[in-house]
Amino acid sequence: MIPAARPDFTAVLRAANLAFPERSDSLQRLMRYLLKTDRLEELACRAGDASAMGAAPELAALVGEAALAMGDPALADTALAHAVAAGQDASLGLRAKALFELGQRDAARDAATLALENQPDDDAAALVMFGLMLSDGRRSDLWALCNDLRARGRWTARMVSALAFAATTPAQAERVRAMTDGGRWIARSTPAGIDAADIKAQLDAVEDWRPLPRTKATKGSGRRLEALHMLASAPALDLLFAAVEDAVADYVRTPMAALDGDHPLVALKPDTIAIRSWALGVRGDGHEDWHLHPDGWLSGVYYVDVPQLSASPAPNAGQIEFGPLPLAQPAPDLVWPPMRLTPRTGDLLLFPSYLAHRTWPTGLSAERLCISFDILRHGCDVSEVGVKPRALTPRRSCRDRYARNPAAVIAPGGPGMHVVMNVESGRYLVVDDTAELAWCLLETPRTTDEIAHVMASRFDGALEEIRADMAALLEALFREDLISSVQA
Numbered sequence: 483m484i485p486a487a488r489p490d491f492t493a494v495l496r497a498a499n500l501a502f503p504e505r506s507d508s509l510q511r512l513m514r515y516l517l518k519t520d521r522l523e524e525l526a527c528r529a530g531d532a533s534a535m536g537a538a539p540e541l542a543a544l545v546g547e548a549a550l551a552m553g554d555p556a557l558a559d560t561a562l563a564h565a566v567a568a569g570q571d572a573s574l575g576l577r578a579k580a581l582f583e584l585g586q587r588d589a590a591r592d593a594a595t596l597a598l599e600n601q602p603d604d605d606a607a608a609l610v611m612f613g614l615m616l617s618d619g620r621r622s623d624l625w626a627l628c629n630d631l632r633a634r635g636r637w638t639a640r641m642v643s644a645l646a647f648a649a650t651t652p653a654q655a656e657r658v659r660a661m662t663d664g665g666r667w668i669a670r671s672t673p674a675g676i677d678a679a680d681i682k683a684q685l686d687a688v689e690d691w692r693p694l695p696r697t698k699a700t701k702g703s704g705r706r707l708e709a710l711h712m713l714a715s716a717p718a719l720d721l722l723f724a725a726v727e728d729a730v731a732d733y734v735r736t737p738m739a740a741l742d743g744d745h746p747l748v749a750l751k752p753d754t755i756a757i758r759s760w761a762l763g764v765r766g767d768g769h770e771d772w773h774l775h776p777d778g779w780l781s782g783v784y785y786v787d788v789p790q791l792s793a794s795p796a797p798n799a800g801q802i803e804f805g806p807l808p809l810a811q812p813a814p815d816l817v818w819p820p821m822r823l824t825p826r827t828g829d830l831l832l833f834p835s836y837l838a839h840r841t842w843p844t845g846l847s848a849e850r851l852c853i854s855f856d857i858l859r860h861g862c863d864v865s866e867v868g869v870k871p872r873a874l875t876p877r878r879s880c881r882d883r884y885a886r887n888p889a890a891v892i893a894p895g896g897p898g899m900h901v902v903m904n905v906e907s908g909r910y911l912v913v914d915d916t917a918e919l920a921w922c923l924l925e926t927p928r929t930t931d932e933i934a935h936v937m938a939s940r941f942d943g944a945l946e947e948i949r950a951d952m953a954a955l956l957e958a959l960f961r962e963d964l965i966s967s968v969q970a
Contacts, residue, residue, distance in 0.1 A: 493893035494901040506538045513544040520695035539570035551697045555583035575607030602636030605776045612644040616810040624648040637746045639776035642836045643806040646818040655817045664821035669832040673725035680718035699773035704764035750779045750859040759855040770841040778835030778856035785825045789848035796845025807838040890964045909962040
C-alpha cells in the first residue's frame with residue numbers, strides 16, 4: 483500500500499481547505515506545505531484568505547517567512563509585525579531579519595534582542611545580532627553574547643562561526659579551533675557492503691524529483707528529492723541508513739570521547755536518532771552556497787555518483803569546502819582555516835552540523851549525485867520527520883462495519899496514489915489505486931468479506947491474501963481516525 487515515493491500532499495490539503503473553509507488550521511497546513519515545497523507564489527496568493535480569517539498569527543507568520551524567501555522584506559515585515567502583535571513571539575527573530583534587510587538597524591537590533599531574551603536559541607535573531615555586532619566592530623561584545631547564550635544552555639548552529647570572528651586572544655582562538663578542527667571532526671569513510679550503483683538506480687527510478695527550491699542553498703542546474711527515509715522497497719537505501727547509524731555510533735565512541743558538557747556536540751546531542759534525508763543531483767554550474775544545518779546535531783553526505791572531476795576546467799571542481807559562515811570580511815582564516823575535500827563515489831562524510839560548508843561547481847555535463855542527511859539535534863521538533871515505513875501492525879480487531887469519517891478528505895497524491903487526510907487531527911494515509919476502490923466502497927458500509935470479494939473480481943490474487951490486505955488497510959484507516967465504526 484505504500485507508494486514508491488513520497489506523495490504530493492498539495493491536492494488533499496487544497497481539498498481540505500475547500501471543504502472546510504472556516505478552519506484556520508486547514509489553511510495553515512496548506513500554507514506550511516506550500517512554503518516547504520517552494521510554491522511561494524501560491525502561498526502569497528493565499529495571504530488574502532488569511533486576512534479574511536482575521537490573519538491568525540500562525541498564518542501571518544507563514545506569509546512573512548514566504549515573503550523573506552521571495553526577497554520581499556517589506557511584505558515580510560508587515561506580516562511578521564502582525565504575528566508578533568498577536569502574540570506570536572516565535573516570529574520575532576524573522577521580523578528582526580526582515581528589518582535588517584530593510585536597513586532598519588536599530589529596529590532590527592531591538593527585535594533581535596527581545597527574541598533572544600524570550601528564546602535564546604532563536605537562530606534568525608542570533609544571526610542578526612552577530613551581523614550587527616561585527617559590522618560595528620564590537621567583537622568583544624559578540625564573544626560575551628555567545629558566552630551568555632552558552633551559559634543559558636542555548637547553543638545555536640551559527641554561534642561557532644560567530645565565535646571564530648569574535649576571537650581576539652590566543653585562548654579564544656584555541657577554543658574555536660577545538661570545535662572546528664577538520665582533521666578531528668570530519669569523518670570520511672567508505673562503508674562496506676553499500677552498492678552505490680544500486681542506490682543510483684533506485685533514486686533514478688523515483689518520479690518525485692523536483693527542481694532546486696529557492697528556499698535552499700543549492701544554486702544552478704540540478705534537482706532535489708526529499709524524504710528518502712519515506713521511500714518503500716528500497717533495500718539499498720536501507721543498507722545505507724544502517725551504515726549511517728553505525729558511523730554515528732563510531733563517531734560518538736571516537737572523536738567525541740572525553741568532551742565536556744560545554745561543547746556543542748554534547749549540548750546538542752539528541753536522546754534518539756531521527757534522520758532527515760534528501761538527495762541532490764547537480765551538473766555544470768550547480769553548487770551550494772555557504773550554509774549550515776541549524777536543526778542538525780551531525781550532518782553528512784554519501785556520494786552516490788561522482789563524475790571524473792580531474793577532467794573539469796573549473797576551479798576546485800566538485801569539492802566540498804568547510805569553514806565559518808561569511809558573517810563578515812575578512813574571513814578568520816587564522817582561527818578557522820578552510821578545508822576542502824575532493825569527493826569520490828562511495829565516500830561517506832560525517833561532521834558536526836555547525837560546521838558551515840559550500841560546494842564548488844563541477845563544470846561538467848555529467849551529474850554529481852549525492853544523499854545528504856541530518857541527525858536532528860536535541861530539542862528539535864521531529865513531528866514532521868517520518869521514519870522508514872514498516873508493515874502495518876493491527877492494534878485492535880477490525881470492525882465489520884464502518885463509515886467514512888466526516889472530517890476526512892481524499893485527493894490524488896501523485897501517479898497511482900491518493901492521500902487521505904483527517905482535517906481535525908492532521909493525520910494522513912497514503913493508499914494506491916486498489917485502496918481507492920476500497921475507499922469508494924466506504925460510502926456504503928460493507929463487511930471486510932464483501933470488499934475482498936469485490937477486489938477478487940477485479941484484480942488478480944487469492945481471496946485470502948486480498949482479505950488480509952484489506953484488514954490491514956482498515957486497521958490503518960481506523961488508527962488514523964479516517965473511518966469510524968457504525969451500528970449494524
